[in-house]
Amino acid sequence: xxxxxxxxxxxxxKVGLILNIVSIVVAVIAVITMVLVIFTTQATGQKGKPVFGxxxxxxxxxxxAESDDPNDDTFKANDLIFVKEVTDYSTIKxxxxxxxxxxxxxxxxxxxxxxVLEVIKxxxxxxxxxxxxxxxxxxxxxxxxxxxxxxxxxxxxxxxxGKKVGQIGGVGSVLTFLRKPIGYAICVGIPFVVIMVMxxxxxxxxxxxxxxxxxxxxxxxKDDENxxxxxxxxxxxxxxxxxATTVEPLETEQSVNPEQTE
Numbered sequence: 001x002x003x004x005x006x007x008x009x010x011x012x013x014k015v016g017l018i019l020n021i022v023s024i025v026v027a028v029i030a031v032i033t034m035v036l037v038i039f040t041t042q043a044t045g046q047k048g049k050p051v052f053g054x055x056x057x058x059x060x061x062x063x064x065a066e067s068d069d070p071n072d073d074t075f076k077a078n079d080l081i082f083v084k085e086v087t088d089y090s091t092i093k094x095x096x097x098x099x100x101x102x103x104x105x106x107x108x109x110x111x112x113x114x115x116v117l118e119v120i121k122x123x124x125x126x127x128x129x130x131x132x133x134x135x136x137x138x139x140x141x142x143x144x145x146x147x148x149x150x151x152x153x154x155x156x157x158x159x160x161x162g163k164k165v166g167q168i169g170g171v172g173s174v175l176t177f178l179r180k181p182i183g184y185a186i187c188v189g190i191p192f193v194v195i196m197v198m199x200x201x202x203x204x205x206x207x208x209x210x211x212x213x214x215x216x217x218x219x220x221x222k223d224d225e226n227x228x229x230x231x232x233x234x235x236x237x238x239x240x241x242x243x244a245t246t247v248e249p250l251e252t253e254q255s256v257n258p259e260q261t262e
Contacts, residue, residue: 023198030191033178053085055162057099057111058172063133064097064113072115072134073097073164078172081113083162089127094119097164098129100155113164117152127157 058080065076075081083099092098099113114131121127132152177183 019198019202023195023202026191026194026198030188030195033187033191050085054165055083055085055099057081057083057113058175059113063135064115065135067134069134073167074134075113075167075169078170080168080171080175081164082166083113084165085162086160089157089160092116092119092127092129092160092163098131098155099161099164100129100131101159101161102153103155103159104153111161112153114153120154129155129157129160131155 059075059077062076064074067074081099086092086098094116096116097113098116099111102108102110102112112131114133116129117132118130119127120130130152131154136151178187
């Protein structure tokens with residue numbers, strides 16, 4: 001036997017549920033995209049400002065893409081790296097990956113992120129860091145225990161921006177696109193327009209539903225009023241019919257002649 005108690009969701013309710021889910025998903029994507037755009041706009045690149053002590057940089061070369069050390073944290077061009085500001089330079093150790101502003105002639109002023117090969121503490125208490133790109137390989141850089149100046153760079157602590165703490169692979173081109181007006185319009189503006197349109201559709205549906213409910217209530221009220229009037233009319237008609245069919249019998253008196261006696 002079929003279960004007659006099974007309830008099915010009305011088609012309109014299903015459509016409304018789907019619209020709400022889509023709106024939420026689009027809103028979440030738009031918000032995440034907007035946060036990424038704001039963060040990368042404010043904190044990415046040489047002119048970026050730290051956000052909660054963090055900055056991000058888009059990698060432009062493959063100087064850290066390979067390493068002969070399996071423990072090295074490698075990254076390649078088009079990756080996004082996160083750098084935490086350093087105020088205590090004594091916390092930087094050999095093997096750390098630091099981001100700094102280069103002072104070498106061929107890369108003057110560029111932002112470089114390389115591995116620390118050696119930490120040098122000067123007589124004044126300041127620090128210098130010998131860095132290299134792991135793609136060059138340890139043996140190439142430090143042949144016979146001597147750093148190769150052509151493949152390393154000694155960085156004064158005043159040029160150090162921070163220490164690398166994380167990365168997201170392959171998103172550099174996406175973030176670069178998002179930072180452009182056309183990218184922002186497509187990835188943030190369009191989703192919000194879609195949300196507004198869907199909310200407008202939902203509002204129209206709600207208004208239409210409210211009007212229908214209002215109309216149904218008014219129609220039901222008229223039906224109830226008509227039913228009441230009909231009931232009253234039937235009761236009045238019944239009373240009138242009862243009055244027309246009910247007749248009281250008349251009493252008759254029998255005449256007696258006093259002269260007629262037995």
